[in-house]
Amino acid sequence: MSNQKIHPSAKPVTIVSGFLGAGKTTFLNALIAFYRANGKKLLVIENEFGEQSIDGELIVDAGSDIFEFSNGCFCCNLNEELYDLLRELWQRGNTFDELIIETTGIADPATVAVPFLTDPSINRYYRLERVIGVADACLIEATLAQAKEAGRQISFSDILLVTKTDRVTQEQTSDVMKLLQHINPFAKILTGNKTSGYPLQEISGFIRTEPTTTAPPETAPDHGHHHEHHHHHDHHDITSLSFVFADPIDVEKLEYRLMLMLTLQSENIYRVKGIIDAGNKKIILQSVAHYLAITEGKDWLPGEERKSRIVFIGKGLKAAVFEKILEQCIRKAAPLKKQS
Numbered sequence: 312m313s314n315q316k317i318h319p320s321a322k323p324v325t326i327v328s329g330f331l332g333a334g335k336t337t338f339l340n341a342l343i344a345f346y347r348a349n350g351k352k353l354l355v356i357e358n359e360f361g362e363q364s365i366d367g368e369l370i371v372d373a374g375s376d377i378f379e380f381s382n383g384c385f386c387c388n389l390n391e392e393l394y395d396l397l398r399e400l401w402q403r404g405n406t407f408d409e410l411i412i413e414t415t416g417i418a419d420p421a422t423v424a425v426p427f428l429t430d431p432s433i434n435r436y437y438r439l440e441r442v443i444g445v446a447d448a449c450l451i452e453a454t455l456a457q458a459k460e461a462g463r464q465i466s467f468s469d470i471l472l473v474t475k476t477d478r479v480t481q482e483q484t485s486d487v488m489k490l491l492q493h494i495n496p497f498a499k500i501l502t503g504n505k506t507s508g509y510p511l512q513e514i515s516g517f518i519r520t521e522p523t524t525t526a527p528p529e530t531a532p533d534h535g536h537h538h539e540h541h542h543h544h545d546h547h548d549i550t551s552l553s554f555v556f557a558d559p560i561d562v563e564k565l566e567y568r569l570m571l572m573l574t575l576q577s578e579n580i581y582r583v584k585g586i587i588d589a590g591n592k593k594i595i596l597q598s599v600a601h602y603l604a605i606t607e608g609k610d611w612l613p614g615e616e617r618k619s620r621i622v623f624i625g626k627g628l629k630a631a632v633f634e635k636i637l638e639q640c641i642r643k644a645a646p647l648k649k650q651s
């Protein structure tokens with residue numbers, strides 16, 4: 312890529328990748344706060360695999376513009392939408408300092424990055440500075456054994472950020488770092504967690520040198536035929552199921568049933584995310600493998616429609632099973648409304 316072609320005001324771009332539940336959004340919140348403290352305005356593009364957009368709700372508003380894309384992946388069926396948006400933003404003369412893209416937890420970051428590296432209508436205006444691969448210290452080894460997507464993410468990243476180090480010993484962290492360095496010897500390996508923070512200065516100052524990947528970028532997989540069905544979305548053999556409830560949920564019942572389900576089937580259920588209407592409160596539900604967290608969310612806004620949204624992502628998930636479990640948690644007996 313010749314420097315002559317780059318527009319003098321080309322915007323720096325960071326891609327944040329990493330497997331389902333690795334801690335991307337949590338890290339992104341810290342990064343957004345860091346940029347804001349340094350007087351920079353970000354434009355954030357969020358991509359979610361399930362039909363229901365949950366991550367936008369989890370991003371702490373920090374004066375950044377947030378665009379959300381759900382029900383698909385930038386690495387496959389939403390690829391063109393992303394680049395159309397980028398061209399449009401440039402033409403509109405949008406005023407932001409840097410662009411951050413959070414990919415879905417199963418996206419191949421190479422496919423998202425390639426147009427930034429090769430397409431003149433993109434790379435004249437946007438300069439890809441870093442691809443960050445977020446890896447869960449507790450789960451990455453098992454994830455790598457189970458899901459090929461995780462290997463691609465690790466292989467393509469410029470920075471590998473080992474998160475959730477608060478959940479493991481220093482020795483385990485160092486073993487994970489060695490494993491990642493072995494898979495991608497070119498990457499810079501860093502650590503952090505949501506309590507003690509992340510090396511944000513180092514991350515934001517890092518600029519990639521090409522080429523940094525140990526694996527050749529894959530071409531966009533041709534699996535568009537999987538995306539016709541509105542209820543679930545397939546990515547290789549990973550499926551998402553989304554449900555919407557009109558009536559409040561009994562959170563205790565839901566917690567109990569989910570705990571049971573995760574204990575029995577955590578190897579198939581990669582991720583559960585939900586915004587739950589618990590009557591007067593909005594509850595955020597998060598699970599990664601067998602870890603389940605239920606926390607209080609933002610307040611309901613005046614006029615906001617009070618409904619619960621819940622997304623399950625995993626392998627071989629059967630809608631009827633989840634539907635039955637969820638129906639048992641609805642406070643008022645009413646038919647469950649599936650997302651369409």
Ligand SMILES: Nc1nc2c(ncn2[C@@H]2O[C@H](COP(=O)(O)OP(=O)(O)OP(=O)(O)O)[C@@H](O)[C@H]2O)c(=O)[nH]1
Nearest residue numbers: 330331332333334335336337416475504505597604
């Ligand atoms: N203990 C601990 N938990 C964390 C840390 N980072 C994230 N989590 C928790 O892990 C869960 C998933 O975190 P997210 O940041 O939503 O993960 P994500 O990668 O954005 O998830 P997807 O977008 O669904 O792929 C949440 O319950 C977080 O609170 C960490 O450093 N330590």
